[in-house]
Amino acid sequence: MECQRCHNRPATVHLTQLLNGEKTEIHVCEQCAKEKGYMHDHEENFILNDLLTGLFNFETKHSLKGHPHSAPSPKEQLKCPNCGLTFQEFAKAGKFGCAECYKTFDDKLNPILRRVHSGNTRHDGKIPRREGGNLHLKRQMDEYKSDLQRLIEQEEFEEAAKVRDEIRSLDSQLHQRGEED
Amino acid sequence: MSLQQFMNEAISPWMKEDGPDSDIVLSSRIRLARNFSNTPFPTISSEEQLEKVLTFFNNEFQDQSFRDYKQFEVVKMNELQPIEKRVLVEKHLISPHLTENSAHSASLISQNEQVSIMINEEDHIRIQLYFPGFQLDRALEQASQLDDWLEEKIDYAFDEKRGYLTACPTNVGTGMRASVMMHLPALAMTQQINRMTPAINQLGLVVRGIYGEGSEAVGNIFQISNQITLGKSEEDIVEDLHSVVKQLIDQERRARQALLHRSGIQIEDRIFRSYGVLKHSRIIESKEAAKCLSDLRLGIDLGFIDHVPQTILNELMVLTQPGFLQQYAKETLSPSERDVRRASLIRERLQLENKE
Numbered sequence: 363m364e365c366q367r368c369h370n371r372p373a374t375v376h377l378t379q380l381l382n383g384e385k386t387e388i389h390v391c392e393q394c395a396k397e398k399g400y401m402h403d404h405e406e407n408f409i410l411n412d413l414l415t416g417l418f419n420f421e422t423k424h425s426l427k428g429h430p431h432s433a434p435s436p437k438e439q440l441k442c443p444n445c446g447l448t449f450q451e452f453a454k455a456g457k458f459g460c461a462e463c464y465k466t467f468d469d470k471l472n473p474i475l476r477r478v479h480s481g482n483t484r485h486d487g488k489i490p491r492r493e494g495g496n497l498h499l500k501r502q503m504d505e506y507k508s509d510l511q512r513l514i515e516q517e518e519f520e521e522a523a524k525v526r527d528e529i530r531s532l533d534s535q536l537h538q539r540g541e542e543d
Numbered sequence: 544m545s546l547q548q549f550m551n552e553a554i555s556p557w558m559k560e561d562g563p564d565s566d567i568v569l570s571s572r573i574r575l576a577r578n579f580s581n582t583p584f585p586t587i588s589s590e591e592q593l594e595k596v597l598t599f600f601n602n603e604f605q606d607q608s609f610r611d612y613k614q615f616e617v618v619k620m621n622e623l624q625p626i627e628k629r630v631l632v633e634k635h636l637i638s639p640h641l642t643e644n645s646a647h648s649a650s651l652i653s654q655n656e657q658v659s660i661m662i663n664e665e666d667h668i669r670i671q672l673y674f675p676g677f678q679l680d681r682a683l684e685q686a687s688q689l690d691d692w693l694e695e696k697i698d699y700a701f702d703e704k705r706g707y708l709t710a711c712p713t714n715v716g717t718g719m720r721a722s723v724m725m726h727l728p729a730l731a732m733t734q735q736i737n738r739m740t741p742a743i744n745q746l747g748l749v750v751r752g753i754y755g756e757g758s759e760a761v762g763n764i765f766q767i768s769n770q771i772t773l774g775k776s777e778e779d780i781v782e783d784l785h786s787v788v789k790q791l792i793d794q795e796r797r798a799r800q801a802l803l804h805r806s807g808i809q810i811e812d813r814i815f816r817s818y819g820v821l822k823h824s825r826i827i828e829s830k831e832a833a834k835c836l837s838d839l840r841l842g843i844d845l846g847f848i849d850h851v852p853q854t855i856l857n858e859l860m861v862l863t864q865p866g867f868l869q870q871y872a873k874e875t876l877s878p879s880e881r882d883v884r885r886a887s888l889i890r891e892r893l894q895l896e897n898k899e
Contacts, residue, residue: 374752376740445583457665460583461700461708464715471705471712475773478713480747482774485706487717488687490694497703 365391367398442466496536503532546618550630550870553862555656555673559854562676566844567792569724569764569857571679572635573686576709576718577668577693578700584710585644585663593647593663600662604651609692610685612653615660620645626875629866635673640664658689665710666718668693677788679721679781687777706773716773721781723788728763728841729798730791736765739794747771748787762833762860767791803845814842822893826879827886832863851893859889 363373371391390398440449447459449467458464464471475483489497506529513522562568578584582592597619605617620628620642628642637650641664651660661669670689674682700708707718714720730736740750751766767788769780802810817838820827827835840856842848861867863885869876872884 374737376744445587447587455586456712457586457710458584458708458712459587461578461580461702464702464705464708474712475705475715479716479771479773482716482771484704484774485702485716486774486779487706487719487776488690490699490701490707491691492694492698 363389365389365394367391367394440466440470499532499536503529503536506532546616546623546627549616549618549634549636549652549656550627553634553858553867554854555634555636557655557657557673558675558857560675562674562678564792565676565853567725567727567795568677568788569675569726571674571677571682572722572724573670573672573679573682574720574722575668575670575686575690576666576707576714576720577670577690577697578666578708578710579668580698580700582667584665585648585667586665586710590647596667597647597649597662600649600651600660603696604660604693609653609658609689612655612658615651615653615658617649617651619649621647626866626869630870633861633864633866637661638664638669660693666714668697677723677792679723679785679788683721683777683781713770714772717775717777717780719772719777719780720768721784722766722768723784725765725767725788725791725795726763726837726840727765727791727795728837729802730795731763731765732802733798735794735798739791743767743787744770746783746787747775748784761830763837764833799841799845810841810845811847814838814845814847818842818848821889823890824886826882827889828882829863829865829885832885832889833860836860836863855892859892862888862892 365371365373366388367390371393373389374392375388375390375395377388377390441447442459442463443466444462445459447463449470452458452463452467458467472483489501506525510522510525510529513519513525558570562571579596582588582596585593585596588596601617604615606614608614618631618637620637623631623645628637628645631637631650632639632642634656636652636656636659638661641648641650641661644663648661648663650662651658653659657673659671661671670686670693672682672686672689702708706716709715709718727736730739736750743750747770749768749770751768752761752764767784769784771780775783817835820831821835821839836856836859839848839851840853843851843853843856862871865876865881868881868884868888871888876884
C-alpha cells in the first residue's frame with residue numbers, strides 16, 4: 363500500500379481514528395507521519411498523544427454544540443481546585459495536573475476514556491494494599507453475591523447457604539472497619 | 544563506581560541469561576506508572592515539589608535492596624553528560640523523555656540492571672522491569688512485588704473507580720504497559736507481519752517497529768504491547784499479550800521453515816552475504832548493520848552459522864548505536880566517523896569470537 367500523502371513511499375504507519383462512531387483510516391509512510399505530527403522523531407512514542415488532543419478538543423466542541431460563537435460560561439470553565447488546571451488546558455495538552463483532576467473532570471471523562479480504552483471506563487485491576495482501604499473486601503463481596511445468585515438459580519441451596527454465611531461475615535468486617543475509620 | 548559500570552558494558556548482566564523462546568523473543572518488559580497522591584504530577588509541579596520527590600527516593604531507597612536486585616543506585620540526570628544519557632537510553636535503562644526534563648529527574652537502577660525506577664518522568668514513578676526471553680508472567684509477578692514494596696512507604700494516587708491515576712489518560716487504571724521484543728525476520732520478509740497487525744490492533748494490542756538512528760523500522764525487531772490499561776486486570780492483559788505472542792512465535796517458525804523449503808539457497812546466500820559484510824566492511828551505517836545483524840541472527844537460528852553465539856549479536860545491537868560508539872571512542876563523532884568506527888568494532892568483535 364502506498365502512502366496516502368506523498369504517494370511515493372510505502373505506507374508503514376496505519377492509524378484508525380474513531381470519532382463520534384465514525385471510523386477514519388490513515389495510511390502513511392513514516393516520514394509523512396512525522397511531518398504531520400503523528401509521530402515523534404526520536405521517541406518510539408507513537409502518535410497517540412497527538413490523536414488524543416484531537417479527541418479532547420472534539421469533546422469540548424461537542425459540549426458547546428448549538429452555541430458555536432459563545433465563549434464557555436464560567437460553569438463550563440471547569441477548574442481543578444487542587445492544581446488549578448482548567449478543562450480547556452487539559453483538553454489542549456491531553457495531560458492531567460494532579461490526582462484531584464480526575465474528580466474535578468469526572469463528568470466529562472467517561473466518553474474520553476471509552477474511546478481510549480475500547481469502551482472501558484472502570485478499573486478492574488490491582489488494588490494497592492494500604493490506599494485500597496476496604497476495596498478488597500468490597501470486591502470480594504461482589505464476587506460472593508454473584509456466586510450466591512448463580513447457586514440459587516441452580517438450586518444448590520446447601521452451597522448457597524455457605525456463601526450467604528461468608529457474605530454475613532464480610533459484611534460485619536466491613537461495618538467494623540467503617541466504625542474504625 | 545556504579546555509573547561507570549552501567550556505561551561500560553553494552554549488554555546488561557540479565558541479558559546474558561537465557562530465557563524461554565529466546566531465538567525469537569529478545570526480552571519481556573513490564574512498566575508500571577505510579578504517582579504520589581498529594582503532589583501534582585511532574586507535568587505541572589513546581590521545582591520544589593519535583594525536588595521533594597527526588598529527595599524522598601534518595602533518602603528512602605538509595606542503597607536499598609529488593610529481593611535479588613541488590614542495591615539500587617540513584618543516577619541523577621543533571622549529573623550526566625549528554626553521551627552518558629544517550630548510552631543509558633540505548634540500554635533501555637531510562638526513557639528519552641526522562642532525559643528531556645533533566646533538572647529534577649533520576650533513575651534508581653539495580654545492580655544487574657534488570658530494574659529501573661524512573662523518578663519524575665511523565666509520572667512521579669515509572670517502575671520498569673526486564674526479563675530475558677518470553678517471561679511476561681514472571682515479569683508481572685516481580686513488578687507487582689516491587690510495587691508493593693514501594694507502596695509500603697508511598698501513598699499512591701489511586702481511585703476506586705479509575706484505578707491508579709496517571710498524568711496521561713492512556714495509562715490510567717492498571718498504569719501497566721507490558722511489552723515483548725521480538726525478532727521476526729521471516730514474517731517481515733514475507734510481508735505477513737503487515738497483514739497481521741490490524742487483527743492484533745483489534746485486540747487492544749500494538750505492534751511497532753523499533754527505530755534506530757534512521758526513521759524506518761530496522762533489524763526486523765518488533766515490539767508488541769498492550770494499549771488498553773482500563774477495564775482489564777493486569778493478569779488478563781498479560782494473558783492476551785501472551786496468546787498473541789505465542790501465535791506470532793509459531794507463525795514466525797512456520798514462515799522460516801516455508802522460506803527454507805521454498806528458497807533455501809536464496810536465504811543461505813542472503814545470510815552469508817550479510818555475514819561477509821559484517822566481517823569485512825570498512826564503513827557501515829547503522830541501518831545496514833541492523834539488517835545484517837538480523838540476517839546473521841536468522842543464520843544462527845537456522846543452523847547455517849554455528850560458531851557465533853547469540854549474545855554477541857545482542858551486544859552488537861546495542862554497541863553499534865551512536866551513544867555507545869562515542870562512549871567507546873571517548874569523543875564526539877560525526878555520523879561518517881561513526882560508520883567507520885561501527886565497521887571496525889563489528890569486525891573486531893566477530894574476529895575475536897572466531898579465534899576463541
